[in-house]
Amino acid sequence: MSEPFIGQIQMFGFDFPPRGWSLCQGQLIAISQNTALFSLIGTNFGGDGRTTFGLPDMASRAPVGQSRGHTPPGLTPFRIGQHGGAQTHTMIETELARHTHQATFTSGGGNTEVKATTDEGDATTPSQGAYLSKTKATGGPQDQDENIYKSNPSDDSLVSLGGVSGGASGTVQVEAAGGGQPFSIQNPFLALNFSIALQGIFPSRN
Incomplete structure (x- = not known):
């Protein structure tokens, strides 16, 4: 492949980073040895900004486009380096649709005689x-x-x-429903190797 841009992130089908690349696993690396990359991504992904800076952590995560200057209607804006989300969720009462529960009435007796x-x-x-x-x-x-x-x-x-x-x-007894267990909200996925270029062409702004 042609020489990559420094900071370029690429997906690979093999499980190791090529020469001049590093896995995107959130590791901290020395600024002194990677000054060009640091000048591009800074501490967007971690580090103290004095001696170290962080690489993106793509392990078990899916990428989403940053919203710099543009956020489509109805969607949440994200800044570069922001992360969040979850693979499971436990619903709370306010998230449930309106519904009814089965109720059982047990009478204590009530014969009434008026003479x-x-x-x-x-x-x-x-x-x-x-x-x-x-x-x-x-x-x-x-x-x-x-x-x-x-x-x-x-x-x-x-x-x-x-x-x-x-x-x-x-007495009226309302039957409990549900188990209160977290459930998966994971989209269908395919795991690949995300790596970032430490060396290459320094990108110029468009």
């Missing part, structure tokens, strides 16, 4: 087995409680009530 009589009441408070009855004033002050319960009504005074409803208590 009434046409007899006049003899108590202001209910007792075990008491019937709702006709109101009978106690003869006291106007705001005094009235007798509205009858303990032992006569048989012919019993009344059958219709339209009576009752309540029931119980």
Whole structure:
């Protein structure tokens, strides 16, 4: 191949860097021995900028174009040397689509019996087995409680009530769904050898 530009990154099908190249694995190299390359990439990929600078780390990464002066609508801008992303992701609640869960209701029982009589009441408070009855004033002050319960009504005074409803208590158990495990977001891939030219032609600006 023709002489490469210094700093040129090339993909190879073999697993070693050619002479004058180095693997793109984020290693730090001496500025004093690679002044031309340092003048081109600086510390974009690491290093202290005094004695060392870093090479790009392409191990298990895919490249993306930098956004210098241009970012397409709806896309995120990236500066040269910026890295990020992940191979797996664990979803959180705010990322889930609206959905429902299966719920199981367990009743604690709720039979309700309401009994009434046409007899006049003899108590202001209910007792075990008491019937709702006709109101009978106690003869006291106007705001005094009235007798509205009858303990032992006569048989012919019993009344059958219709339209009576009752309540029931119980628990609702919502079934858990999912395992909360991270899942792969890795695109289909093919691993190749990324290497950077340490020697070659110093590129001129267009």
